Amino acid sequence: MYINVAQLLKEPTGSSRSFQIDESLGTDDINSVKGEVTLIRTNRGIMAKAEMTAGVTGICSRCLKPIDYDVNYDFNEECLPSVSTSEGLSSPDQTDNINIDESHMLDLSEIIRQYTLLTMPIKPLCRPDCAGICPSCGHNLNQGSCQCPSHAHDQRWSKLIHLGRESKT
Numbered sequence: 001m002y003i004n005v006a007q008l009l010k011e012p013t014g015s016s017r018s019f020q021i022d023e024s025l026g027t028d029d030i031n032s033v034k035g036e037v038t039l040i041r042t043n044r045g046i047m048a049k050a051e052m053t054a055g056v057t058g059i060c061s062r063c064l065k066p067i068d069y070d071v072n073y074d075f076n077e078e079c080l081p082s083v084s085t086s087e088g089l090s091s092p093d094q095t096d097n098i099n100i101d102e103s104h105m106l107d108l109s110e111i112i113r114q115y116t117l118l119t120m121p122i123k124p125l126c127r128p129d130c131a132g133i134c135p136s137c138g139h140n141l142n143q144g145s146c147q148c149p150s151h152a153h154d155q156r157w158s159k160l161i162h163l164g165r166e167s168k169t
């Protein structure tokens, strides 16, 4: 995901450009990313402001079914040139993003990959009310209940019924 920023780097601080991104990545669990990126010239480099939607692949944490879903996020990251054009500037900290190469190509791939991974839920669900799998027999409870005698779910119900009986007496 390279953007040529040679022209923008020659412009005064505050100059900006907007780009639409719509790309297939096919790396890790990220299928695609799309959104709008605004690049703003800063005194040190370029600030990338983005609003992204990434299509990702995961596994439902309850029933282990493979699922495709979208994550949304935005970020502001300052990107610095790998070679300083003017002398006397202190070298950037190690924590800064150095992703503008010698030929003035800005690479957003790594930033987008990092933010997508950070935004992905730790325990994704195929649907909010996924019933999961039976801990005893492994049956997918979204496809109906299994033959196992008791589940936490059932126990909760019997407790409620029990409480109901008590309140009547």
Ligand SMILES: [Zn+2]
Pocket: 060, 061, 062, 063, 064, 065, 125, 126, 127, 130, 131, 132
């Ligand atoms: Zn599920």
Ligand SMILES: [Zn+2]
Pocket: 134, 135, 136, 137, 138, 139, 146, 147, 148
């Ligand atoms: Zn079961």
